[in-house]
Amino acid sequence: MSNIYDIVIIGGGPAGLSAGIYGGRAKLKTAILEKGTVGGMAATTREMVNYPGFKTSTGPELTKAMADHAREFGTEINKDEVKDIDLNGEIKVIKTKKGKEYQTRAIIIAVGSQPRLLNIPGEKEFRGDGVSYCATCDAECYEGLHVVVVGNGDAAIEEAMFITKYASKVTIIVIHDEGTLDCNKLSAEKAFKNDKIEFIWKSVVTEIKGENAVTGVTIKNLKTGIIQELQTDGVFIYVGMVPETGFLKGKVEMDERGYLSCNGLMETSVSGVYAAGDVRTKYLRQVSTAVGDGATAAVAAERYIAEQESFRNYVLNSDKPILMAFWDPVVQESLDLLSVLEKTVADHGDAVNLIKIDMSRTKMIAQKYNVSKVPTVLYLQGKDEFTVFDDENCIAKLDAFLKRNI
Amino acid sequence: MKLKSLNAITFEEEIYDNGQPCLVVFSRKNCHVCAEVVPMLEEAAENYIDSFGFFYVDVEDESDLFKRFSLRGVPQILFFNNGEYQGKLGGLLEEERVVEKIEEVRMG
Numbered sequence: 251m252s253n254i255y256d257i258v259i260i261g262g263g264p265a266g267l268s269a270g271i272y273g274g275r276a277k278l279k280t281a282i283l284e285k286g287t288v289g290g291m292a293a294t295t296r297e298m299v300n301y302p303g304f305k306t307s308t309g310p311e312l313t314k315a316m317a318d319h320a321r322e323f324g325t326e327i328n329k330d331e332v333k334d335i336d337l338n339g340e341i342k343v344i345k346t347k348k349g350k351e352y353q354t355r356a357i358i359i360a361v362g363s364q365p366r367l368l369n370i371p372g373e374k375e376f377r378g379d380g381v382s383y384c385a386t387c388d389a390e391c392y393e394g395l396h397v398v399v400v401g402n403g404d405a406a407i408e409e410a411m412f413i414t415k416y417a418s419k420v421t422i423i424v425i426h427d428e429g430t431l432d433c434n435k436l437s438a439e440k441a442f443k444n445d446k447i448e449f450i451w452k453s454v455v456t457e458i459k460g461e462n463a464v465t466g467v468t469i470k471n472l473k474t475g476i477i478q479e480l481q482t483d484g485v486f487i488y489v490g491m492v493p494e495t496g497f498l499k500g501k502v503e504m505d506e507r508g509y510l511s512c513n514g515l516m517e518t519s520v521s522g523v524y525a526a527g528d529v530r531t532k533y534l535r536q537v538s539t540a541v542g543d544g545a546t547a548a549v550a551a552e553r554y555i556a557e558q559e560s561f562r563n564y565v566l567n568s569d570k571p572i573l574m575a576f577w578d579p580v581v582q583e584s585l586d587l588l589s590v591l592e593k594t595v596a597d598h599g600d601a602v603n604l605i606k607i608d609m610s611r612t613k614m615i616a617q618k619y620n621v622s623k624v625p626t627v628l629y630l631q632g633k634d635e636f637t638v639f640d641d642e643n644c645i646a647k648l649d650a651f652l653k654r655n656i
Numbered sequence: 657m658k659l660k661s662l663n664a665i666t667f668e669e670e671i672y673d674n675g676q677p678c679l680v681v682f683s684r685k686n687c688h689v690c691a692e693v694v695p696m697l698e699e700a701a702e703n704y705i706d707s708f709g710f711f712y713v714d715v716e717d718e719s720d721l722f723k724r725f726s727l728r729g730v731p732q733i734l735f736f737n738n739g740e741y742q743g744k745l746g747g748l749l750e751e752e753r754v755v756e757k758i759e760e761v762r763m764g
């Protein structure tokens with residue numbers, strides 16, 4: 251069996267696992283590469299109350315079921331971290347930390363995102379010694395202690411509430427005016443009612459202090475400019491997420507924050523490369539939307555692979571020269587051209603094969619030959635040698651050309 | 657190489673009685689960063705068979721051990737030599753940092 255994969259999926263969170271299920275089910279040679287926990291961010295979520303059909307599932311349960319499902323359909327799940335990718339050829343190459351190379355026809359990027367750092371003094375230094383980004387992992391260590399939570403979105407407020415199970419007091423530092431939280435209303439109401447929770451409004455943390463472990467934070471009020479010190483044993487930081495797309499810089503188009511922009515087919519700027527889940531520019535980052543993206547990306551990749559395959563069979567292995575006509579159902583001019591072309595080919599005794607390419611459905615072949623305009627006609631002499639006819643007199647020119655060459 | 661799991665009793669034996677230079681990683685199952693750090697240690701362990709001990713403590717199963725060191729989170733890697741505490745590394749780590757520390761502890 252060939253060592254070339256059909257689809258390699260980078261990241262084994264909900265988006266990657268869902269893509270793996272669809273890829274495996276379509277009998278494509280599919281691998282998922284995951285550097286950490288299979289199940290991704292969702293595997294560290296204690297309660298999952300909004301995934302349709304599973305009212306009370308936990309993140310680990312749900313994602314384990316997804317992983318088993320993908321494996322049952324024949325998808326490999328390998329522990330490894332992708333360090334670099336080469337997207338230049340039709341066969342793309344993925345290089346991993348363990349020194350492996352994967353060759354693949356299509357790639358689905360499902361690397362999700364990571365907690366954003368505050369980048370303030372003390373944050374790096376005390377990571378693991380009082381600075382944390384994961385309440386599930388670390389809240390227990392703060393039994394009876396005072397904890398500061400930075401942030402006010404869903405994650406910040408929900409995690410703050412979880413920490414109150416252990417800590418004696420939780421102080422939430424909020425950048426907005428008094429009473430304003432970015433989280434959902436229900437969580438906000440619960441937090442306001444929780445008597446272990448206190449808020450410091452209109453403020454930011456500017457420094458984390460300590461010796462061997464965190465002992466306090468410096469807080470600045472943005473309105474008054476007043477700076478105060480607050481004693482605390484731990485700081486949990488929930489100030490949003492950043493996509494893990496550093497290794498894709500300059501290779502795949504991304505927005506200024508590093509999220510990958512793609513269309514409804516989950517296609518990125520590179521043909522054969524798809525993105526799914528939290529890593530792409532989108533409105534809602536949840537498990538339910540991640541699995542939808544994964545399904546779409548895998549099916550789009552499957553189509554792309556099939557297109558490539560049939561292109562290779564019909565075009566590259568043809569015994570006659572090939573005439574490729576790029577058309578689009580909404581461009582009347584291109585429809586007219588098709589019927590003229592058919593006649594031209596017949597006039598030349600069917601010595602060439604006419605292939606019609608619907609640009610509204612297939613982009614890969616057009617990209618391969620740098621065709622952006624409809625109609626365009628290509629005469630293919632050899633594998634990489636071709637002549638372009640795309641101006642107003644193209645039929646007359648083509649006719650003359652065929653007379654000379656056939 | 658899978659790391660040897662310790663409980664309160666085997667912890668005493670390995671760390672204090674045997675006293676070989678070693679590290680102990682405190683970890684838990686559903687922690688994302690742990691899931692990156694532990695495989696890295698498993699790999700590094702291959703290079704130190706017989707010369708440096710690599711151990712694992714599940715903090716959910718062994719919460720007393722965890723509390724004893726007043727740790728503030730997982731993953732935490734604690735280093736020992738001759739039963740004496742030699743320092744720790746916490747959070748997300750590159751392999752190089754760990755190897756550096758291992759060498760430091762081995763040199764004494």
Ligand SMILES: Cc1cc2nc3c(=O)[nH]c(=O)nc-3n(C[C@H](O)[C@H](O)[C@H](O)COP(=O)(O)OP(=O)(O)OC[C@H]3O[C@@H](n4cnc5c(N)ncnc54)[C@H](O)[C@@H]3O)c2cc1C
Nearest residue numbers: 261263264265285290291292332361362527528535536537
């Ligand atoms: C505290 C919290 C609570 C949440 N609660 C809910 C909830 O109740 N309901 C809900 O629907 N959603 C919830 N979410 C959101 C949900 O977790 C995400 O939307 C979902 O996990 C996104 O899935 P994903 O597959 O896109 O990315 P992720 O789950 O982030 O998975 C990406 C995976 O890719 C891996 N990876 C990254 N880079 C590489 C690389 N270079 N090589 C190999 N692997 C790599 C990572 O290790 C990770 O496992 C919550 C999120 C947080 C932070």
